Amino acid sequence: GAVVSQHPSRVICKSGTSVKIECRSLDFQATTMFWYRQFPKQSLMLMATSNEGSKATYEQGVEKDKFLINHASLTLSTLTVTSAHPEDSSFYICSIKQGGNEKLFFGSGTQLSVL
């Protein structure tokens, strides 16, 4: 069964609204989760690393005030796209790494479309 649950799978919103995406670890405690973004026909790009109980680490060029990440528990991390604009339309996916390299799990992704 699924190890990572990501919701919603698809969201359409109006420009200027905020959208929250949840990523849940179902089978184990995840101290670290990763958030990626994939624009059409491009690769997954790491946006930020979400650490339980502390501030997320953002990659260069990613606006931390626009993409709010909260990792309040060992099983849940949320990504909030604030004041979304059409250019934020993308596929967002979370990833959890358990232990070493042997176990890497991805959520099913969230397709965000901003009108």
Added chain:
Amino acid sequence: GDSVTQMEGPVTLSEEAFLTINCTYTATGYPSLFWYVQYPGEGLQLLLKATKADDKGSNKGFEATYRKETTSFHLEKGSVQVSDSAVYFCALSRNSGNTPLVFGKGTRLSVIA
């Protein structure tokens, strides 16, 4: 920094053709290497992996061998099917800590009957 380079797509093949998708990497040390597949409308799924030099990962008829001397991890399949149509991502990960995956740009494969 670490990086992954894979061949540009899209790749269009006829059913039962041989598939090769090239992937090379740049990294210090000994990363683990992965191929992920993304079927239309779905999230990424791990296809195969190799954790050390000369390891061969295999799954669903796909194979890739970790070649440290050429820093490559090319994906191959002897006979593709229409159901193999998807986007394939090569990726690497460090062996220590909670470092995330570094992905290539992805290669879209279309297999026609």
